Amino acid sequence: MAKKIRPVAHDDRLTLVDHLEELRSRLIVALFVFAIAFAICFWQDEVVLDIVNRPLPDNTEPITLSPTEPFLTTITLSMYGAILLAMPVILYQIYAFVLPAFSPSERKVALPLLLMVPFLFVGGVAFSYYVVLEPAISFLLNFNENEFNTQIRARDYTSFVALSLLSVGILFQIPVGVLGLTRLGITTPAKLRKNRRYALLGCAVLAALLPTIDPVTMLIEMVPLVVLYELSILLASAWGRPSTEVAERLASAEGS
Numbered sequence: 603m604a605k606k607i608r609p610v611a612h613d614d615r616l617t618l619v620d621h622l623e624e625l626r627s628r629l630i631v632a633l634f635v636f637a638i639a640f641a642i643c644f645w646q647d648e649v650v651l652d653i654v655n656r657p658l659p660d661n662t663e664p665i666t667l668s669p670t671e672p673f674l675t676t677i678t679l680s681m682y683g684a685i686l687l688a689m690p691v692i693l694y695q696i697y698a699f700v701l702p703a704f705s706p707s708e709r710k711v712a713l714p715l716l717l718m719v720p721f722l723f724v725g726g727v728a729f730s731y732y733v734v735l736e737p738a739i740s741f742l743l744n745f746n747e748n749e750f751n752t753q754i755r756a757r758d759y760t761s762f763v764a765l766s767l768l769s770v771g772i773l774f775q776i777p778v779g780v781l782g783l784t785r786l787g788i789t790t791p792a793k794l795r796k797n798r799r800y801a802l803l804g805c806a807v808l809a810a811l812l813p814t815i816d817p818v819t820m821l822i823e824m825v826p827l828v829v830l831y832e833l834s835i836l837l838a839s840a841w842g843r844p845s846t847e848v849a850e851r852l853a854s855a856e857g858s
Contacts, residue, residue: 628695635691640684647676650683654763657735659743664756675756682764686727689771690720718778726774727767729826735766738819773808773827780834791839794831801831 643650655664666672697716743752783789794801805827809820 625699628699632688632692632695636684636688639687640680643680643683643687644676647680650679651676654679654760657731657739657763658754658759659740662754664754664759666756671757675760678757679760679764682760682768686764686767686771689723693719693723716778719775722774722778723771726771729774730767730770730823734770734819734822735763737822738766741818770823774830776827776830777834777837780831781837784838791835794835794838798831802828805831 655662658664666675693716697719743754780789780794784791784794805824806820808827809824
């Protein structure tokens with residue numbers, strides 16, 4: 603396997619079978635790391651459950667409605683936890699698979715961007731857990747509390763928490779996407795500033811599409827998205843100039 607997942611140079615000529623074998627090898631590595639992470643999460647299921655239940659109000663425990671639900675919920679939660687733990691390795695395997703498609707100059711663009719991905723993902727997960735979850739859960743549980751006998755079902759609650767963490771972690775990739783577009787010559791910092799109002803609308807829509815659907819949490823989630831967009835403009839102004847090869851390619855395309 604080590605031979606199959608060796609780094610592939612840009613000039614290497616691989617057949618379709620070679621590409622499929624490399625993809626299979628990288629999938630095996632990702633699945634192997636996921637399996638180890640799942641085993642750790644399942645082994646320490648009480649710790650994981652304690653972390654997930656911590657944003658709930660005091661003395662609140664999720665309920666289960668069937669004999670199999672505690673076991674199945676623990677399995678599901680362990681899978682979500684394994685995805686979070688294995689995500690940096692999964693992202694690296696994706697990066698290593700697509701990197702040979704880039705030329706040396708394009709690789710200089712892609713490398714720092716992709717190195718930012720796991721750090722931004724971890725930052726998004728941490729922001730969602732420490733800042734977003736508690737006020738979101740408090741608002742949702744107290745909404746019209748006199749009209750409902752609100753109970754928290756374990757299966758639904760764990761899915762809500764996991765999807766919120768994953769969603770915000772993915773949305774924190776905005777600087778990577780924006781900086782990549784500017785380095786590839788698709789957009790410019792001037793255009794980003796000019797279209798700021800549409801970006802604000804887009805951030806609001808993205809925040810509304812997250813699992814935390816209440817307006818208070820939507821505003822809390824929208825703030826870092828706007829900050830990340832403004833940070834993206836600053837990064838694009840400083841390091842977003844297209845590489846020489848990309849600039850020449852764009853100039854020749856405009857000339858033709």
